[in-house]
Amino acid sequence: MNLRSVLFTIIWLLTMLLSLQSGAWKAKQKIVSEEEAKQNANYHMHRPLHAGGKVSMAGQFHLELLSQKDGTHLLWISNAFRQEMDPAGFSGKLTIEHPDGKTEEIPFKRVTRKKVLVAKSGPQSGQVWLTVDGMLGSSIPFRKMKFFWDYEAKMVELGIPNGLDPMLPMPIDNPLTVQKIELGRDLFFDPLLSADGTVSCATCHRPDHGFAEPLSISKGIAGRTGRRNALTILNTAYYHSLFWDGRSASLERQAVRPIFDHAEMGFKEEAEFIKRVDSKYGSRIKEAFGKPTALRTIAKAIACYERTLLSGDSDFDRFERGDREAISLAAQRGRSLFFGKARCGSCHIPPLFSDHEFHNLGVGGGKDLGRFGVTGDPKEKGAFRTPSLRDATLTAPYMHDGSIATLREVIEFYNAGAGPNPLLDQVIHPLNLSDDQIDDLLAFLQSLEGRLADFKKLIPDDTSNGKEKE
Ligand code: HEC
Ligand code: HEC
Known part of the structure; x- marks a missing residue:
């Protein structure tokens, strides 16, 4: 540390102490100068200290x-x-x-x-x-x-990308194996899993679209329209509850739901579905699980595959690790806004950029009751799970109803105080960001685009290549 850094730290600490003392912390956030942003990069490490x-x-x-x-x-x-x-x-x-x-x-x-x-x-x-x-x-x-x-953690050999939690949540009864991952991958991309053989999981979770899709509201077999915008599968391993309304507790439980959803893959009979999958995958399922084809084994294989779709090591993650050049000065100013004045970081908490909680932002005029449909709690009407912002650059359009087309418009939506709703989250208020500040926040969101763990092996050769940097 040079003298200048030491002085800067002391002044910063004093300022913070004063603002804490006077209770003015919230009001005192200000945008950092370029010089400050550089210093900030020097000190800020997102790594554990113990x-x-x-x-x-x-x-x-x-x-x-x-x-x-x-x-x-x-x-x-x-x-x-x-x-x-x-x-x-x-x-x-x-x-x-x-x-x-x-x-x-x-x-x-x-x-x-x-x-x-x-x-x-x-x-x-x-x-x-x-x-x-x-x-x-x-x-x-x-x-x-x-x-x-x-507490029994065996570190996964997958190589978790920088910036993500190195302890990958995984049920004890479904450890990752290469056989299961590859089986799950082939099931994920196979339209045989839909009643009329036209739709696969990857139809709506496209590798070339950040494992989401460009439609506002998903369409399943025979053009049937669903209810919501497709979520990405990237980093879903880390969620505590799945779907926009949190109605599913694990990838294993979630994996076969779309298959029997009328508007998605449209199977009615479990027996018919099992017979179909068994005819093509029976022997591989037996090999991977030592058990015959069943909903449980199919679900477990798909979940194993999804669990390996990890995206991290973004420019932001490199910056947090001390690479001061990894993100632009605009993104550094955006980062300060994100965790400061704009309050984004109070819900979009790193490393996943989600708090795993449900909030009402007044999106879509309250037509979709969201979390209320799961808990029946009137306070949760219109509340949706905070989505991760990693790779959001790839997954337009945005929000549970896909009603916002671009990231810039999402920021403008927040800037105007989000949508009108009596249950609007208390943190949300008009932000008074200038156009330049909106650009800075956008640059920060762009710095969250990740690099995939072991990406090539995870996408079959005959589908479009996903994104790949480097
Ligand atoms: C017709 C389009 C469609 C198909 C086909 C489809 N999904 Fe989805 N998927 C969606 C939509 C839309 C959502 C969000 C629904 C919601 O939250 O209510 C979603 C959500 C998910 C989620 C939750 C992600 C999160 O962050 O919580 C997972 C996991 C998932 N899908 C896996 C699959 C798997 C596995 C398959 C194949 C068996 C599949 N999907 C097939 C449209 C589709
Ligand atoms: C009160 C918690 C909260 C705060 C504060 C917050 N968000 Fe969100 N964010 C959410 C929730 C919840 C959603 C989903 C809302 C919905 O679809 O109804 C969301 C959605 C988004 C999306 C769309 C992601 C997608 O995949 O569809 C982006 C981008 C986003 N927020 C960025 C931001 C930015 C930038 C800020 C700061 C200006 C911010 N958020 C502040 C909770 C929050």
Whole structure:
């Protein structure tokens, strides 16, 4: 560190302390100058500071969690420059969700004079979702920040791209094997899975369109129109709940739904479907699972394939790792807006750029009831899951109804305070961004376009090539 960097840090810290003291943190966000943006790049690393920890970002702050088998869960809070903060003013809890639906809540306690918080539970095993909720002081909220943990984790050999969580959520009863992945890939691209043999999963999840499709609302067999815009399959492995309304809890459970959906692939009879798949894939299914063709084995194979469609190592990820040249200055200013004044980062939380939660943005005039259809909670009418923004450059049009054609128009939509709705999320308000600032935010979103893990092997040769950089 040179003298200038040290001085800059001290001034920055003082400013932040003052703004925290006066409760003006929210109002004080300002756009960084080019020089500041460069400095920022120098300090900001999105990597864990402690071996085995995992990092997620909320606003300008980072939470790092480290969970151990003996039930010790350690939490560190660091600022935008990855300086660890004194957590004395933090009050919050850890929620542990087990696969059987059991949950435990444990408050975080401060260890005397150390910059770490601890939540102690009983011994842990298997796989859980850990959620951190809390407030630092009275003005810095950490809302429902989710971390996946596998205490038996065997690292996947796939090579998880930079920037993504290296611990890939995966059910214990469906480990990845090459046989299953390749079988799943062939099923995914095979129109044999639709009643009239015309539609495959890849019809609506196109590799050349970021595994989504250009139609606003999907069309299935015989031109039947569905209800919503197709979501991408990229990085779906990391979601806690699937679909715009979160109605499915795992890729395994989701995988065969479209097959029996009237407007998608249109099969009516399970037996007929199994017979069809068995005639072509029976022996490969037997080989991969040691079991005959059944909905479960088909679903598991497709899920294995989907789980390998990982996109990361974007220019943004390279920047976060300290490559100061990886994104343009416009994107760096956009990054500051994203996590600051524009508040995008309070819902689109890295590394996935989703908080796994449901919000109402007043899209589509309330015709689609969204999350309400799953929970029946009137407060969730018109709420939809925050989608990841990784590779959003590839997946136009946008929103659950595909009603917005370009990313620039999405930003303009937020700038105007989103759509009118009595249940509009409280974070949403008009942003007063200038045209230049909108361009900066757009440049930042463009920096989130990723590179795929082991991409070539995952797309059969006879379909159009997906994107590939380098
Ligand atoms: C007719 C078009 C169509 C076909 C065919 C189709 N999908 Fe989809 N898919 C969609 C739409 C639309 C959504 C979003 C629906 C919603 O959220 O209600 C979606 C959502 C998904 C999701 C959830 C992604 C997320 O982020 O939560 C997965 C996974 C998925 N599809 C996998 C598949 C698989 C596997 C197949 C083949 C067996 C398939 N889809 C066939 C249109 C299609
Ligand atoms: C209150 C939480 C919240 C905030 C704040 C927020 N978003 Fe979103 N974002 C969502 C939700 C929820 C959706 C889906 C809404 C729908 O379809 O009804 C979404 C959709 C999007 C999409 C479309 C993605 C796709 O695949 O269709 C983009 C792009 C986007 N947001 C960017 C931004 C930007 C840029 C900002 C800051 C200006 C921002 N978001 C702020 C929750 C949020």
